Amino acid sequence: MGSRLSLNTETLQQVVTLDPICLDPRTPVREAFERMKEQQRGAVLICREGRLTGIFTERDALALMADAVDLSLPIERVMTPDPVALSERDTVGAAITRMAQGGYRRLPIVDADGRPVGFVKVGSILHFLVDHFPATVYNLPPAPHHSTVAREGA
Amino acid sequence: MICPCCGADNLDGVDDCAECGQSLSDAHLPDPPTVVEQSLLADHVPVLAPQTPVVVAADTPVRDVLRAMVDAGTGCVVVADGNRPVGVFSERDALVRLNTEAPALGGRPVSGFMTAPPETLEPDAKVAFAVQRMAVGGYRHIPIVGAGGELAGIVSVRDILRYLAEKMGGGPAA
Incomplete structure (x- = not known):
């Protein structure tokens, strides 16, 4: 907390x-x-012999629900194959850029062998930003004219 | 002394703003913030270019809502009574509350599956506040509501990502 926000190095x-x-x-x-x-x-990841081969997200699930698709289909028929993936050594800034470019809200993270390690989720990035805001942010009223009802006692 | 936060005029020499309680001294401030931090604190929600949301009535069959979301390419609709939002229904709600039962439940009204009441933002909220609300609440969409309670737009986490990417690209040390 209180440390500088350095999206290009974290x-x-x-x-x-x-x-x-x-x-x-x-x-x-x-x-x-x-x-x-x-x-x-x-989201879930689809893996073949331990290596990432696809992703299936709640956005994909929504489309299947809207079309009342038969859910006994194998997931490889409805997944997004060969998804964009990042490494744990990539920076938070790089993840923000890729997410903004592709409209992604989560990206899989893989190791050097293409084995899935986890996800970077947009919510985690927002938490990261909030954690690194100066403490003063928490005291800001949501809008300038929105004053506090009463000052707190010392 | 004009409060930099709320603009109230304070007596010279006071430590905290009488109007909003912000400290008026700069001794507490951390290191000079980066471009991203400065922007988050200075900019207000309209810079995110809030979209016009897809709006449905509370009695709309949820099957029709799913269709509308897919056709519009959106992950969230606002459920409204006239122009007053009463809830939101997102793809997360669909996954958690409909799931494999979607075909069987499709004729029921969306009001039974929405998240209500919705978290909302005022149009002049700071971007930092929008980020904090999304992070704390786990929301990816927040409707913008005007002073009279009327729906004025919706901010999505994608808008925030795009904004952050722009700010990172626009400054030397983001």
Whole structure:
């Protein structure tokens, strides 16, 4: 806290969400739905022999719900193949840039062998920013004319 | 002494603003902030270019709402009574509350699955405040509501990402 906000030097190790759900490409989509709900995840990774091969997000799930698609399909038929992925050594700034460019709200993080390590989620980046704001931010009223009702006692 | 935060005119020599409580001395300030930090504190929500949200009535069948979200390419709709937001329904709500039951539940009104009441922001809120609300609440969309409670737009976390990327690219030491 109170340290300088340095998005170009802080690495994703600061913000990574570990322990991603990894599914086999033949897993029925229904199982992905159920595990995302149970474990409160916005996405699952699809891996072949331990290496990242696809991603399936709640955005993909929404489209399947809207079209009432048969959820017994294997997930490899509806996943996004070969997703953009980052390394833990990439910077928070690099993740922000990639997310802004692609409209992504989460990106998988892989090691040098393409094995999934976790996710960087946009929510974690926002938390990182809030944690590194100067303490004064917390005292700011939301809008300039929004004054406090009463001053706090000393 | 004019408060830099709220603009109130204070007596010379006071330590804290009588209006908003902000410290008027600069002794407490941390290192000079970076471009990103300065921007977050100086800019207000309109710089995020809030979008016009997809709006649905509370009694809309949730199946129609799902369709509207996919067609509009949005992850969130505002459920409103007239122009007053009463809730939001997001793809997260769809995943958690409909999940594999979506076809069976599709005829029910969206009001049964929305998140209510919605978190909202005033149009003149600072960007730092919007970021903090999203981080703390775990929201990815926050409706903007005017002084009369009327819906005036929606800010998404994508707008924030785009803003941050611009600010990082626009300064030497972001």
